[in-house]
Every structure is written in structure tokens, then in C-alpha cells.
Amino acid sequence: MKTQQVTLKRRPIGKIREGDLQLSQVELDTLTSTQVRVEQNLMSLDPTMFTWLGKNPDNYFPPVPIDSLIPSHGIATVVESNVNTMPVGTRVAGMFGWVSHSNQEPAGLTSIPEQVSDEAALTRYSLPAITAWFGLKQLSETNTGDFLVVNAAGGAVGSMVGQIAKLKGLQVIGITGNSTKKEWLMEQCNFDYVINYRTENLQQALEQYCKNGIDIYFDNVGGSTTDCVGKLMAPHSQIILCGLIADYLKDPDDSTLSKLPLLNMLNKRIQLHSFIMMDHLQQFPELLDELNQFVGVHELHANTHIIEGLAHAPLALNHFIDGSNRGKLCVKLTN
Ligand SMILES: NC(=O)c1ccc[n+]([C@@H]2O[C@H](COP(=O)([O-])OP(=O)(O)OC[C@H]3O[C@@H](n4cnc5c(N)ncnc54)[C@H](OP(=O)(O)O)[C@@H]3O)[C@@H](O)[C@H]2O)c1
Numbered sequence: 297m298k299t300q301q302v303t304l305k306r307r308p309i310g311k312i313r314e315g316d317l318q319l320s321q322v323e324l325d326t327l328t329s330t331q332v333r334v335e336q337n338l339m340s341l342d343p344t345m346f347t348w349l350g351k352n353p354d355n356y357f358p359p360v361p362i363d364s365l366i367p368s369h370g371i372a373t374v375v376e377s378n379v380n381t382m383p384v385g386t387r388v389a390g391m392f393g394w395v396s397h398s399n400q401e402p403a404g405l406t407s408i409p410e411q412v413s414d415e416a417a418l419t420r421y422s423l424p425a426i427t428a429w430f431g432l433k434q435l436s437e438t439n440t441g442d443f444l445v446v447n448a449a450g451g452a453v454g455s456m457v458g459q460i461a462k463l464k465g466l467q468v469i470g471i472t473g474n475s476t477k478k479e480w481l482m483e484q485c486n487f488d489y490v491i492n493y494r495t496e497n498l499q500q501a502l503e504q505y506c507k508n509g510i511d512i513y514f515d516n517v518g519g520s521t522t523d524c525v526g527k528l529m530a531p532h533s534q535i536i537l538c539g540l541i542a543d544y545l546k547d548p549d550d551s552t553l554s555k556l557p558l559l560n561m562l563n564k565r566i567q568l569h570s571f572i573m574m575d576h577l578q579q580f581p582e583l584l585d586e587l588n589q590f591v592g593v594h595e596l597h598a599n600t601h602i603i604e605g606l607a608h609a610p611l612a613l614n615h616f617i618d619g620s621n622r623g624k625l626c627v628k629l630t631n
């Protein structure tokens with residue numbers, strides 16, 4: 297049986313261009329007596345993939361070698377099975393990579409409950425929600441009414457951060473570059489205010505809403521947003537450093553890489569919490585249980601932006617850079 301796959305042909309310079317990644321068909325190995333064969337339904341695209349395709353040897357995830365399969369998380373259905381506990385038809389989550397079909401050992405797979413859709417399994421019950429929950433757990437004491445600012449607020453992680461923070465009693469200001477995302481965050485996700493950094497003056501708007509300074513900054517972006525927010529942090533405030541998408545296309549020695557306001561951090565005794573969820577994969581079930589118990593009957597809203605077909609996945613990654621993804625970016629591989 298053949299599988300479709302996407303491999304890295306050439307390290308991208310800046311955004312992904314035609315020819316950086318290559319779609320091909322290869323023959324699958326024979327299924328061993330301990331394996332299942334899966335067909336991937338929905339594949340997650342993540343901003344950090346830019347860093348995996350780059351050449352930085354110090355990246356937390358080693359650069360993907362040329363001609364190798366691109367790794368990714370996804371939801372699949374078992375189509376052939378030599379494992380009693382995973383019969384044909386079982387839906388599973390796992391690190392399948394950019395492939396349509398693959399042979400898998402059951403140890404790397406997690407069964408998906410019937411009532412959880414593929415889309416929910418990649419958003420509300422997966423990395424975006426768990427990242428938001430874990431990031432907010434890093435905070436030392438907070439007070440009801442403290443101001444939290446989150447950027448890339450209309451995205452998969454940022455929208456979860458804001459909704460969970462509201463349930464924790466914080467006042468939430470989102471930052472986005474898109475009016476549709478702004479409207480969704482304010483009308484559906486209960487954000488207190490959302491600043492569109494493309495049409496509003498970010499500093500003036502932040503000063504207006506956070507008169508005594510910003511208590512918590514959940515940073516998904518870095519770059520000029522962090523330059524601006526960094527100046528407005530309150531004494532004894534906290535920064536949660538989750539992502540730096542403004543830097544993902546830059547070389548590791550680029551002089552414009554994001555900088556922290558260290559002098560301001562010292563003077564104001566600002567705490568910094570940084571983390572990479574890959575270090576905490578074993579804790580995912582426990583973190584999800586905690587989140588579910590905390591959220592209780594409340595519904596967390598999640599938008600998904602679906603790309604049809606593996607062939608369109610490479611250029612779709614660029615949506616993260618120009619902000620044209622409307623929520624969690626996923627690739628649909630089956631009908
Ligand atoms: N630490 C971890 O383990 C971990 C885990 C998951 C995700 N993350 C990080 O969390 C961040 C968000 O991930 P996500 O999956 O939820 O992506 P996302 O927010 O759905 O998509 C990225 C968004 O970032 C914004 N953006 C891109 N370049 C920007 C720039 N130069 N300045 C300002 N905004 C920019 C765009 O939104 P606008 O339309 O608002 O501009 C874009 O839509 C990423 O940095 C990701 O790497 C970290």
C-alpha cells in the first residue's frame with residue numbers, strides 16, 4: 297500500500313516557498329505483528345514547525361534533516377490492526393508526521409473518546425488548551441482583577457489563555473492584528489478588551505486600560521509587541537514566555553531577535569516564566585483533567601481553520617506569519 301508524505305527538500309529562507317517541501321508517494325512496509333496501520337484524518341500545523349525546518353542547532357527540537365518526513369501531531373483512524381486493544385475503526389491521536397497512512401506501535405497512540413470530534417481533539421483537548429493551562433499555572437500569586445495581556449489572542453493558544461484567565465477572575469486584554477478575530481474574542485470569548493495592533497496605537501490603548509501597569513503578560517509573539525508591553529509592566533508583575541513567532545523566520549544570529557527589557561525587569565522585580573510543552577508530554581492527561589475540573593460546565597470556544605489536502609499544507613504554514621489563520625490551523629486528509 298502507498299502513503300502520501302511531505303519531506304523537507306530545502307531549508308526555507310523566510311516564508312515557505314514552492315519547492316522547500318515535497319509531496320511524494322512511497323510504499324509502506326509490511327505491518328508487523330505488534331502494529332496497527334492508521335489513516336490520518338486531521339493533522340495539526342503549528343508555528344513552531346518553522347523552527348524545526350530551520351537550521352538552529354540550539355533549538356529545543358533538533359532541525360529536521362533534509363529529505364526527512366516533517367513531524368506533526370494528528371488524529372487518525374485504525375484501518376488495519378494486529379493489536380487486540382486497537383481494532384479497526386479506533387480513533388487515535390499521535391505523532392504521525394505529514395503522512396496520509398503509517399504503521400504505528402500502540403505505545404505512541406492515545407484513543408479518542410467517541411464524543412470528542414477530531415477538531416476538538418486538536419484544540420480544546422490538546423496542545424493549545426494544555427499550553428494555556430500549563431502557562432497560567434506557572435504564575436505565582438495573582439489577585440482578582442489583575443490585568444493580563446495576551447498577544448496572538450485570536451489564535452489557538454491565545455484564545456484559550458484569555459478564556460481561562462477570565463474564569464480565574466483576571467481582567468483580560470487581547471492583542472491581535474485582525475478585526476474579525478477581535479470581534480470573536482470580545483463577543484464569544486468574553487475578553488474585556490482587544491486591541492488591533494494594525495489599526496490602534498498599542499501603547500496608548502494599553503495605558504488607557506491598564507492604568508496601574510500590566511500585571512501579567514502572556515507572550516506568544518515577542519518582537520515589537522514585547523518592546524511595547526515590556527515598558528508598561530507593573531512592579532512585581534509576571535511574564536509568561538510561551539512563544540516568539542516574530543522570531544521564527546530569523547537566523548539564530550540575527551541582531552533583531554526579540555529582547556527582554558532587563559533593566560525594567562530588575563527595577564520592577566518582574567518574574568519570568570518560560571516553558572516548552574514537549575518537556576511535559578507525560579503530564580498531558582493530568583493537565584487536561586485539571587483543566588476540565590477547573591472549567592467545569594463552562595464552554596471554551598475554539599476556532600479551527602481547515603486546509604483541504606496534504607498538498608496544500610506547505611504553503612498553509614505561512615498563514616501563521618501573516619496572521620491569516622482563523623484559529624487552530626489543521627489539514628484535513630480524509631473526507
Ligand atoms: N511553549 C510551548 O510549548 C508552546 C506550545 C504551543 C504554542 N506555542 C507558541 O504559542 C504561539 C501561538 O501558537 P498558536 O498555535 O496558537 O498560533 P496562532 O496564534 O493560532 O497563530 C499565530 C498568530 O501569531 C500572530 N503573529 C504572527 N506574527 C506576528 C508578529 N510578527 N507580530 C504580532 N503577531 C504576530 C498572528 O495573529 P494576528 O492576526 O493576531 O497578528 C498569527 O495568526 C506561537 O508562538 C507558538 O510557537 C508555544
